[in-house]
Amino acid sequence: MDTETTDEIITATGRALQKYGYANLTMQRIAEESSITTAAIHYHFDTKEDLLNAFLDDLIKRFEAQLACEARDPRERLASFLDAVYTPSETGDDDFPVGLMELKAQAPYHNRVRERFLELDDMMQSVVASIVRDGVDAEHFEEANPGEVARLVTTLSNGGHTRTVALGENPARTRQLVERVLELRLGWTPNSEVDA
C-alpha cells in the first residue's frame, strides 16, 4: 500500500470529521479534503469504519511517538508528556478535538473504536505511572502512588478535552490544574527548572 496516499487519506479523514461531524462524514467529503479521488479512497479502504479505525490507529501511533521521549530524567519526561497532551501541534493539522469527541461517543456502538480508546488510555496511564515510579525511586519526586497519579492525570486530560469541545475553553486551563496537582503530589512541577 502506498504510504504517502494512505497518510493523505487519513489526514483528510481527520479534517473532514472535524468539519462535518461523524454523521455527515462521507468518502466524497474525505476526497474533497485531499487530492485523492473517491475511487482511490475506496480502493484503499473498504468502508468508512475501516477508514476510521485506520485514523485512530494513526492517532495512537503518532501520540506514542510524541511520548517516546529521549530523555531519561523523569522530570524531563513528565514535562514532555504534558507538552504532548496540551500543546497544539504547530501546523494544527492533527488537532481534531471535536472529531475525536464524536468518535468517543461512538465507542459504545463500535467495539473496535472502544478497543482503540482503551489502548490509548492504557498507554497514557502506563507512561505517567512509569515516570512517577522512576522519579520517586530517584528521589526527584516525593513518595506517591504511581497508579493513582496516572489515573488522576489521565482523567483530567479526558476532562480537559471535553472542556475544550463543549465549553470552548483553552486547554491551558486544564494544564495549569494538572501542574498544580503534580506540585502537591510529587513536590515538583514541569515549570520548575530540572537543575534547580
Place this chain on the structure above:
Amino acid sequence: MDTETTDEIITATGRALQKYGYANLTMQRIAEESSITTAAIHYHFDTKEDLLNAFLDDLIKRFEAQLACEARDPRERLASFLDAVYTPSETGDDDFPVGLMELKAQAPYHNRVRERFLELDDMMQSVVASIVRDGVDAEHFEEANPGEVARLVTTLSNGGHTRTVALGENPARTRQLVERVLELRLGWTPNSEVDA
C-alpha cells in the same frame, strides 16, 4: 402548555437520543419512545433544536434540584454533591451519558447548546466553591483555594463522564479518585462520618 405532555416528550427525547444518537434522532423516533403522536410533538416544539434545548434546560433544572441540598453542614453538602454527580438514578430514566456526550460534541456548532453547558459548568463550580468556602470558614476543612478545588472536581467529573462513555468504565472509579483528592486537599472525605 400541558406540563405532563412536555415532560413525557422530554424524557422520550433523552431515551431516543441515547438509543439512536444525535444524527439519527427524528421526531418520529421520539414519538415511538412515548405515547405521544409526532403531530403533538410538533405542536409543542417547532424543531428538533427547540426540543434539544428544552431537554438540556430540563436536565440542568433537575440537576440543580438534586444539588439543592437541605443540609447546612458543608460536609453533608459535599457528600450530597458527589451523590448527585456519581450515583445513577434509581429508575435509570434520566441517565443519558452517551446522548449527553453527543450533545457536548455539538456545542461548537450550536451556540444555545454551548450556552447551556457553560451554565451547567458554572453551576457545578459555584456549588463546590461555596461548599469549600463554608467548610474552611467553619474549620471542617483544611485551608484550600475554593475556586481551584471546584475546577478540579468539575474537570474530573467531565473526565469521568468521558470514561463512562468511551471506555465503558464504572463512574465509581472516578468518584473514588475525587474522594481521594478531597481527602488530600480538605483533610476530609465524604466517606468519613460527619460527627467523627
